[in-house]
Amino acid sequence: MRFFEYEAREIVKRAGIPVTTFGFATTPEEARRAAEEIGGPVVIKSQVLTGGRMKAGGVQFADTPEEAAEKAGPVLELVINGQEPRGVLVDTKAEVEQEYYAGVVWDGIRKQPVILFSDMGGIDIEEVAEQHPDHVGRQHFSNILPLSEFQAKQVVAAVGVTGPALNKLVPIIKRLAQMFVDNDLTLCEINPLGRMADGSFVALDAHMDMENEARARHKALLEELGVGDDETREAREPTAFELAGEAVDNASHRGVAGNVTEFDGNIGLVIGAGGGSLTLFDAVRKYGGKPANYCEIGGNPSVEKACGLAKLVLQKPGVEKIAVMMSIVSNTRVDIVARGVIKACLELDMDPAEKIAIFRIPGAWEDEGFKILKKYGVEYADRSVSMHEAAERAVEKIGGRAA
Amino acid sequence: MSILVDSDTTFIVQGITGREAVNLTRECLDYGTGAKVVGGVTPGRKGREVHGVPVFDTVAQAVEHHGRPIDGSVVTVPPAFTKDAVFEAIENAIKLIVIVTERIPRRDVAQMVELAGLRGARIIGPNCLGIIVPDVIKMGGIGGPAKDAAKAYSPGPVGVISRSGGMTTEMSSTLTATGLGQSTAVSIGGDAIIGQTYAELMPLFEADEATQAIVIYTEPGGRMEAELARWTTENQSRLPIVAFMAGKFMDEMPGMSFGHAGTIVEGIQDTAAEKIARLAEAGIVVAEEISEIPGLVKQAVSERTPV
Numbered sequence: 085m086r087f088f089e090y091e092a093r094e095i096v097k098r099a100g101i102p103v104t105t106f107g108f109a110t111t112p113e114e115a116r117r118a119a120e121e122i123g124g125p126v127v128i129k130s131q132v133l134t135g136g137r138m139k140a141g142g143v144q145f146a147d148t149p150e151e152a153a154e155k156a157g158p159v160l161e162l163v164i165n166g167q168e169p170r171g172v173l174v175d176t177k178a179e180v181e182q183e184y185y186a187g188v189v190w191d192g193i194r195k196q197p198v199i200l201f202s203d204m205g206g207i208d209i210e211e212v213a214e215q216h217p218d219h220v221g222r223q224h225f226s227n228i229l230p231l232s233e234f235q236a237k238q239v240v241a242a243v244g245v246t247g248p249a250l251n252k253l254v255p256i257i258k259r260l261a262q263m264f265v266d267n268d269l270t271l272c273e274i275n276p277l278g279r280m281a282d283g284s285f286v287a288l289d290a291h292m293d294m295e296n297e298a299r300a301r302h303k304a305l306l307e308e309l310g311v312g313d314d315e316t317r318e319a320r321e322p323t324a325f326e327l328a329g330e331a332v333d334n335a336s337h338r339g340v341a342g343n344v345t346e347f348d349g350n351i352g353l354v355i356g357a358g359g360g361s362l363t364l365f366d367a368v369r370k371y372g373g374k375p376a377n378y379c380e381i382g383g384n385p386s387v388e389k390a391c392g393l394a395k396l397v398l399q400k401p402g403v404e405k406i407a408v409m410m411s412i413v414s415n416t417r418v419d420i421v422a423r424g425v426i427k428a429c430l431e432l433d434m435d436p437a438e439k440i441a442i443f444r445i446p447g448a449w450e451d452e453g454f455k456i457l458k459k460y461g462v463e464y465a466d467r468s469v470s471m472h473e474a475a476e477r478a479v480e481k482i483g484g485r486a487a
Numbered sequence: 488m489s490i491l492v493d494s495d496t497t498f499i500v501q502g503i504t505g506r507e508a509v510n511l512t513r514e515c516l517d518y519g520t521g522a523k524v525v526g527g528v529t530p531g532r533k534g535r536e537v538h539g540v541p542v543f544d545t546v547a548q549a550v551e552h553h554g555r556p557i558d559g560s561v562v563t564v565p566p567a568f569t570k571d572a573v574f575e576a577i578e579n580a581i582k583l584i585v586i587v588t589e590r591i592p593r594r595d596v597a598q599m600v601e602l603a604g605l606r607g608a609r610i611i612g613p614n615c616l617g618i619i620v621p622d623v624i625k626m627g628g629i630g631g632p633a634k635d636a637a638k639a640y641s642p643g644p645v646g647v648i649s650r651s652g653g654m655t656t657e658m659s660s661t662l663t664a665t666g667l668g669q670s671t672a673v674s675i676g677g678d679a680i681i682g683q684t685y686a687e688l689m690p691l692f693e694a695d696e697a698t699q700a701i702v703i704y705t706e707p708g709g710r711m712e713a714e715l716a717r718w719t720t721e722n723q724s725r726l727p728i729v730a731f732m733a734g735k736f737m738d739e740m741p742g743m744s745f746g747h748a749g750t751i752v753e754g755i756q757d758t759a760a761e762k763i764a765r766l767a768e769a770g771i772v773v774a775e776e777i778s779e780i781p782g783l784v785k786q787a788v789s790e791r792t793p794v
Contacts, residue, residue, distance in 0.1 A: 190593060192709045195600050195680050227597040228605075268592050270679075297566065298592035358677060359651020362706055362733035363777070369736055370775075382653070411657040412639060414616075414631020415507075447656075448635050467639075467660055470778040 085294045085317045088131045090173045091309045092290035096274065099263035101256050103287045104176035115156035118174035119149040125177040128156050133317060134165040142169070145177060166320070178288060183276035185209055186257055188264040190271075196224045199261055201239045201253075205276035219243050231261055252285055267305070268298030325400060329379065332392035339385025339416070341393040349374025351441070351482050352397035352406035354390070354425060357382030360411030360471070367475035368407070373482065376403045384416045390424025391431070398432055398439060405441040407478035412446045412467055418453030421445055426460050437461035441481040444474035488697035489620040489671040490646070490688070491583060491609070494520045498559035498583070498626055499549050501572045503527025503537050507628070508563040511587075513538050515561075517633035519623045525553045528572075546579040559583035561617065561627055569613070570595040577608050585627045586612035586682070593680045600682050610682025616652030616674040621659075629674055630656055643668015645784060646692040646726070648685050649704035650677045650711075651733075658702055658731065658777060665781035670698040677706065684711045686718035693724060700784045701728045705762065707737045712762045716769035727787035728771040729780055735759040 087095070090108040097103045107118025108131070119126045130142030137143050142164050146152040156172050183205035191198045201221040204212045213220045221242030225235050236257035240250050256277070264272050272292040279285055299306065316322060322330070329344025343361075351373050355364045361380040368375050377397055381390065397406050408425050410416070422443065429436040443457055446467035457464040465474050502508050504527070515522040516538055526549035527542045529535075535542040543549045550557055560576040562569060562584060569588045576584050577599075584603065591613050603610045611618060617627015621640040629652065630636025639660035645667055649655040652674040659669050673688060675681055685703055692698045705712055712730075719728065738758045763773050772787060774780045 190597075190679065192679050192711065193684070193714050195597050197597075227594065227601045265594065268594055270593070295592050295594075297590045298594070300567075301592070357651070357653040359649070359654035359704060359706065359733055360657065362651075362737075363654065363731075366733060366735045367776070411651075411653040412660055413653065414635050414656060415628060446660075448631050468664070470661070470776065471657065472776040472778060 085296050085299065085311075085315075086133050087292050087294065087309075088133065088170055089129065089290060090131055090171070091311070092272075092292045093173070093287070094309060095263065095267060095292065095305070096287050096290045099259050099266075101259050101263075101274070101287050102285065104178050106173055106175045108171055109156060109174055110160070110171040112153040112157045112160070115172055115174050116149045116153035119146060119152035122174065122176050126152050127175045127177050128152060128159055129173040129175060130159050130162060130164060131170040131173055132164045132167040134167055137164060140164045175288075178278055178286060179281055180276070180278035180288070181281055182279045183288075184253070184279065184285075185212070185273070185275045186260055186277050187271070187273035187275070188261055188269070191224060194224055196227060197261065197264055199223045199225065199235065199239045199257060201243060201257060203243050203245055205278075209273070209275070225261060231258060231265070233258055236261065248283055249279065252283065256285055267292075267302060268295045269293060270295050325377070325396070328396050329393065332389060332396055335392060336386050336389050338383075339381070339389050340383040341379060341381050341385060341389050343378060343380045344393070344396075345378040347375050347377055348402070349376045350402050350404045351478060352376045352400060352403040353379060354381060354394050354397060354406055354408045356380050356410040356416065357413070360409075363411065363471055364409050364475055367472045368479060370472070371476040371479040373475065373479035376400050381410070381421070382413075382416055385421070385424070387420055387424045387427065390421045391427045394425040394428035395432060398428060398434065405439055405478070405482050407441045407475070408443045408445065409471065409474050409478070410445040410447075411471060413448055415448070416445075417449040418445045418447055419449040419456060422453040422456045426456065426462070437463075441478040442474050444469060444471070488695050489623065490691040490695050490698075491611075491618050491671065491673070492559070492620060492624050492626050494623050495523070496558045496583075496624060496626065497523040497525045497553065498561060499526045499528060499546065499557055499581075500524060500537075500540070501528045501546070501560055501562045501576065502564035503540065503542055504529040504532050504535065505563055507587075509537055511561065511563065511628045512540060514628065514632050514636070515625055516540075518625045518630075518636055519620070522624050522626065525549065525557060546575045546581070550579050556580050559585065559626060561585045561587060563587045566591045570599055573599040573610070574602060577602055577606050582608045584608060584610045584682070585615065585617045586610060586676070587615065587617070587627060588612075589614045591678075593678065596678065596680045600680065603682065611673060612676040612682060614678050615676035615681075616655065618674075619669075619672050621669050621672075627674070628652070629672065639663060640672065641668040643670065644697060644699035644788070645669050646695070646698040646701045647672035647703075648688055648701065649674055650706055651704055654704045654733070658704060658780060661777050662702070662781055662784070667781050667784060670695060679709055685715040686711070689715070689718055689722075689724065689726075692726060693722070698726065700788050701726050702780055702784060703728060703730045705730055705732050706734045707759045707762065708757050710757070713765050716765045716771065719771065720769050725791070727784070727791055729774055729783045729787060730766050730771050731774045731777060731780060732759050732763055
């Protein structure tokens, strides 16, 4: 889950890392008051969960509170990459001597967090790593041993920083790493980390993601920041169709009908499980099919859940037929999914034989499942028909009608 | 022969009284030569039995009851309690831990994996279905009930490593249908941080005489394929590898999460296209469809074994 910059700043501040004085505003009047409190030139930054703010005009400068209000108005209205801003951050315009970068991410191969540090801040760290590899320090640290100052010292010294700057940076870097651990972050970045005229360091922008699975452990923090439980903070807001999919999944406790995602094709997909869905979605597209949705069923869903999902997909505008396909199941029962999708057709006054292009779920309870499908004249396949062959067949049946 | 487990392997099930764990225990007892499930642990349920397996409050009690060290544990406790359960297993000298539980925060996973490394233990998973040696033993839910597992898996020369539990069975079943059995199949889990990656299991397969080829299932996200590609190149592996990559469509929609937790596309190195290129560079054959895998395995094996 991504944080807005104003939230990330607050977390950085709480971690004991110096930040410039800032305020959050949702109206020009609030922006004026924030600028007044800061008492000097300010920067107004659009609060969106996407990059390219500067280029889009979402970052403005103002010398007086009145100008701040004036400049904040249009920024508050400005849609960037399809996102309406949550508000604006009103920040002190700082006089920076030099910009640095400090971040922490997970390394899935070493299975430890790694601190990244560079004396070339203000630009993308990937770019620095590629063009000036000797300007990026890396330091892994243990998941079990307490964090030590020498690790922060090593990563700073690795790029050649010495003198008072080194000694001032060490506690900041250590706090950043501790903050990463304490808040179950998957990424945190301070970029730029500015060195001011007096030699002190201040975080001028912060970027961080918290692991979704760990949100429950940070209820108090999220509440204080005003992050709602229902905020997914995905790359885009869920559509009505996707929310309906979530409701189907939540309606019954048993099994999973997850990751329902909307696409604009004509083939409805009731597919599973995790890896099977990825494989089948690729397969449908490989044979020229246009999926109307993505989803992952599994974990032995109830008849109601399979039925609810199938109904949702069948009723989606533009869907001609559905394909019900999974990799071989061992926990999920074939007969239960079969009953669910047939029930969905019948309740919508649709003919299962016509609406279900193909049913390809081999595995546990398949004989019972195939018997039911046969009774309703639904085309089905066992494991002798590959996942790709089943996907091809589904595309063929729909293409034949749509063409 | 096999890797990780064999017919003598003893293990416990932590969280044994949960609904899924009860089924899993039945399946393991029934499969192959019958797994030696020597105990189960659920705090507060000491004295009960699950399909004849004695239940204890602690791992230490299970070890004491068994009278000798226990080889493994299948952990199926809720995410909030998994770290403690795994620490308990490790500190009671268990060396092979299969974590079934999903949705464990990665900080916890990383802690478990690091402690396991310090104690010489191995973790498989989390978010995985475990390990199967066809007709011999299964440790975990892999393949499902014994009769379903027997339909998909057969003994033979192919080592299978997969980030998806279901696809482990799908691929093995496809191999079985063409007469290619499996030496050991391992569902390694789909999370961003896992106990054993492809490259970490390769030395075991390399040392296993029964294994003549490897089949892997992979997804976008992470750098485990790059690690595998590097390993095979550096170690001049005797084993040909055939890979299948799912989730190619995700290259077109960065930032969206599909499939397993590890598949969030975070950077160019994580894309399906990039991974396929890396694997190919290391001489790893990438199959377009699952059904092509058996043919590619046979071809790769015959190319490496001069007649």
